[in-house]
Amino acid sequence: MWSIVIRDGLKSLVSGSRHLRQWVRKIQPYRSWPQNDDLALLQGLQIVSSAHNHGLTNGVIMEVGTGWISTIPHLFLAAGAQRILLTDIERLADEQTFTHGRKLAATKPQSLSDKVGTEKKTLCANLSKPDHFDYRCPPRTEELASDSIDLIYSRTVLEHIEPETLVQLQQEW
Numbered sequence: 447m448w449s450i451v452i453r454d455g456l457k458s459l460v461s462g463s464r465h466l467r468q469w470v471r472k473i474q475p476y477r478s479w480p481q482n483d484d485l486a487l488l489q490g491l492q493i494v495s496s497a498h499n500h501g502l503t504n505g506v507i508m509e510v511g512t513g514w515i516s517t518i519p520h521l522f523l524a525a526g527a528q529r530i531l532l533t534d535i536e537r538l539a540d541e542q543t544f545t546h547g548r549k550l551a552a553t554k555p556q557s558l559s560d561k562v563g564t565e566k567k568t569l570c571a572n573l574s575k576p577d578h579f580d581y582r583c584p585p586r587t588e589e590l591a592s593d594s595i596d597l598i599y600s601r602t603v604l605e606h607i608e609p610e611t612l613v614q615l616q617q618e619w
């Protein structure tokens with residue numbers, strides 16, 4: 447309770463919430479929300495499966511609105527994605543939450559293997575490689591060469607974007 451009061455009080459005093467977030471995480475490590483984690487994992491498996499059915503898991507993949515946890519990018523990493531761009535208007539993920547996302551993505555190797563047709567040991571080996579995410583906040587997608595992305599996906603983000611912005615983004619995508 448008091449930690450929340452102190453944290454929120456500091457947030458209102460200090461500008462640059464990214465630095466404040468890093469500082470707070472040092473004192474209070476990231477705490478997961480299991481229900482949210484389970485749903486993200488379930489929906490992530492569905493997204494990766496759908497990408498696989500379209501022959502897109504091995505290409506260059508862009509996530510719109512990464513948020514805190516990298517479960518879905520890590521599932522794509524396990525499935526053999528060549529390159530993964532993470533985009534957000536705010537830098538919310540950090541080393542702790544990337545580690546958490548990797549752990550979650552490693553919890554269902556059989557399900558992932560069934561969905562993408564890759565052996566479990568290959569999926570696990572891919573997940574143990576160092577992350578090669580290109581994490582962009584702000585997204586700066588105008589800097590990307592045209593036709594350089596094979597797949598764009600997003601989960602629980604589009605409903606947060608103003609309709610006019612969404613129309614512009616959809617044209618760009």
Ligand SMILES: C[S@@+](CC[C@H](N)C(=O)[O-])C[C@H]1O[C@@H](n2cnc3c(N)ncnc32)[C@H](O)[C@@H]1O
Nearest residue numbers: 510511512513533534535536601602603606607
């Ligand atoms: C509810 S969170 C979802 C995070 C993540 N996709 C997930 O499944 O847990 C929404 C995220 O979308 C991001 N966001 C909002 N507008 C955005 C935009 N125009 N471009 C990229 N990210 C955006 C927010 O900063 C936030 O991280």
